[in-house]
Structure formats: C-alpha cells, structure tokens
Amino acid sequence: MQEKIKIALVDDHTLFRSGLASLLSEFEEITIAFEATNGIDLQAKIKHHEDIQLILMDINMPIMDGFTATKWMKVNYPAIYILALSMFEDEKSIINMIKAGANGYMLKESKSTELLVAIKTMIEKGFYINELVSGRLLVSMKNNDSKDTLTEKELVFLQHCSTELTYKEIASLMNVSPRTVDNYRESLFAKLNLKSRTGLVVYGIKNNLIKI
Structure with a gap:
C-alpha cells in the first residue's frame, strides 16, 4: 500500500479550513497531520509534526501572514513543501509568495480534485503553479x-x-x-x-x- 502524503492546513478561517480538511479526507492518498490558524500557531505545532511533507498555506492571516510564515518555514524546515492558497488571482501576491519560498500556488475556489493533483505534482516534481503558466514550465x-x-x-x-x-x-x-x-x-x-x-x-x- 502506498504511503500517505502527510500535510498541514494553515488558514485563519475556521469554516474554510474545516471544509478543506473534510474534502481532503476523502482522498486515501492524503492524511492531515494538523491544522493551524496562522504562522505563529504553525510554529508551535510543527515541532510535533516534523515528518509532514507539505503545507497548504493561506496568504492573508492575522498575527503572522503567509509570506512571513513561508520565509520562516524555508529557513527552519526547508524540505517541507509550501502550497500557497488565495482567494484572488493576484499576481503580486503570487510572486511575493514564490519569492518567500512557496513551491506552488492554488486558488481557493479550485476543485478538490485539482488540489489533489497539485499536491501530488508537488511531491513528485517539487513544484506546482495553477494554470497561470504552461505545464512546460x-x-x-x-x-x-x-x-x-x-x-x-x-x-x-x-x-x-x-x-x-x-x-x-x-x-x-x-x-x-x-x-x-x-x-x-x-x-x-x-x-x-x-x-x-x-x-x-x-x-x-x-x-x-x-x-x-
């Protein structure tokens, strides 16, 4: 049996986060190790889950946003992939997240199947970015x-x-x-x-x- 991909969800919106967790739990390839409400919460919880492979990271969060949290992750846990999540197809935010060290980007309104593809692609190839760039990137x-x-x-x-x-x-x-x-x-x-x-x-x- 194939080993499950261990991920974490970091988002300050409880309803969105729990909804996303519920959707992803339907995929047998994925297991959710923990959820966090912002970057500070992530810093506290990651110490107990250093074996996770990927984090779904919201961009706009209070206390510590996705940009700062991603930079911190890349310094302290560089092997863990970061997939940025945002409500808007905001080119500035995407570029800033990539510069901060994110390995990919998805819109929050994407289908759960697209998110699964993004997660698998990132684990396999190290990078994923929606449809903003061609697959040949x-x-x-x-x-x-x-x-x-x-x-x-x-x-x-x-x-x-x-x-x-x-x-x-x-x-x-x-x-x-x-x-x-x-x-x-x-x-x-x-x-x-x-x-x-x-x-x-x-x-x-x-x-x-x-x-x-």
Missing part, C-alpha cells in the same frame, strides 16, 4: 539551456519583473519605450513557452536568474 526549470539564448536586456527586464513596478515604470528605468518592454516580454514568453509575468518570475527564481 516544469520542464524548462530542469533545463537551463534556454537561459543561454536570453539577451542581456531580457535578463535585466526579467529581474525587474520580480518587483512591483509596472511595465511602464520598467521601461522608464531601462531608458526604453513601453513598446520595447512589450517586445522583451513577448520574446521571453515565446522563448520560455510561458504566458504570464508570474511565470517569468518563477522561471527566473528557479534558474537563479533573479536575485531575491
């Missing part, structure tokens, strides 16, 4: 050849993508026109087979092209 992360084809300007643009600057502000900073920045973006999308700014940042971080 996982392949490109393991293959660094494509970075050799990026121009110096594209690499600079890629670095700026991880900030909160708008594309227009990036253009101003690089002393080029907004149209030129659009060209850098479209060129990277084509070369790396991606389709979002989040995808570019994830690729850059995973291939050490972006300094955090």
Whole structure:
C-alpha cells in the first residue's frame, strides 16, 4: 500500500479550513497531520509534526501572514513543501509568495480534485503553479539551456519583473519605450513557452536568474 502524503492546513478561517480538511479526507492518498490558524500557531505545532511533507498555506492571516510564515518555514524546515492558497488571482501576491519560498500556488475556489493533483505534482516534481503558466514550465526549470539564448536586456527586464513596478515604470528605468518592454516580454514568453509575468518570475527564481 502506498504511503500517505502527510500535510498541514494553515488558514485563519475556521469554516474554510474545516471544509478543506473534510474534502481532503476523502482522498486515501492524503492524511492531515494538523491544522493551524496562522504562522505563529504553525510554529508551535510543527515541532510535533516534523515528518509532514507539505503545507497548504493561506496568504492573508492575522498575527503572522503567509509570506512571513513561508520565509520562516524555508529557513527552519526547508524540505517541507509550501502550497500557497488565495482567494484572488493576484499576481503580486503570487510572486511575493514564490519569492518567500512557496513551491506552488492554488486558488481557493479550485476543485478538490485539482488540489489533489497539485499536491501530488508537488511531491513528485517539487513544484506546482495553477494554470497561470504552461505545464512546460516544469520542464524548462530542469533545463537551463534556454537561459543561454536570453539577451542581456531580457535578463535585466526579467529581474525587474520580480518587483512591483509596472511595465511602464520598467521601461522608464531601462531608458526604453513601453513598446520595447512589450517586445522583451513577448520574446521571453515565446522563448520560455510561458504566458504570464508570474511565470517569468518563477522561471527566473528557479534558474537563479533573479536575485531575491
């Protein structure tokens, strides 16, 4: 019999958390080790469950939010995967969670079957991110050849993508026109087979092209 994946749920909304726990308990592949209401609660409970493999982490929580909790986990328990959960497809939040060390991202309104796929994918491949980026991102992360084809300007643009600057502000900073920045973006999308700014940042971080 296949060993169950041990996970933890960290979310301050009791109804959502218990509902999620109930849904996930239907899958025989998963066992929920514990639930926590925020990052501080997680810090206290993780000491007794150091064998868990993955945490479903809410982003917006009181006392200690998902960003801070994820950074703490990556310092103290780097082997445990973090799957960020959010109500909104907010690109800034996703990028910040990835920069904090999250291994993947899911929307809270995703189906339970999609969540199961995300959990299994993360355990197997080390990374998962909704449908914001193409499935081939996982392949490109393991293959660094494509970075050799990026121009110096594209690499600079890629670095700026991880900030909160708008594309227009990036253009101003690089002393080029907004149209030129659009060209850098479209060129990277084509070369790396991606389709979002989040995808570019994830690729850059995973291939050490972006300094955090």
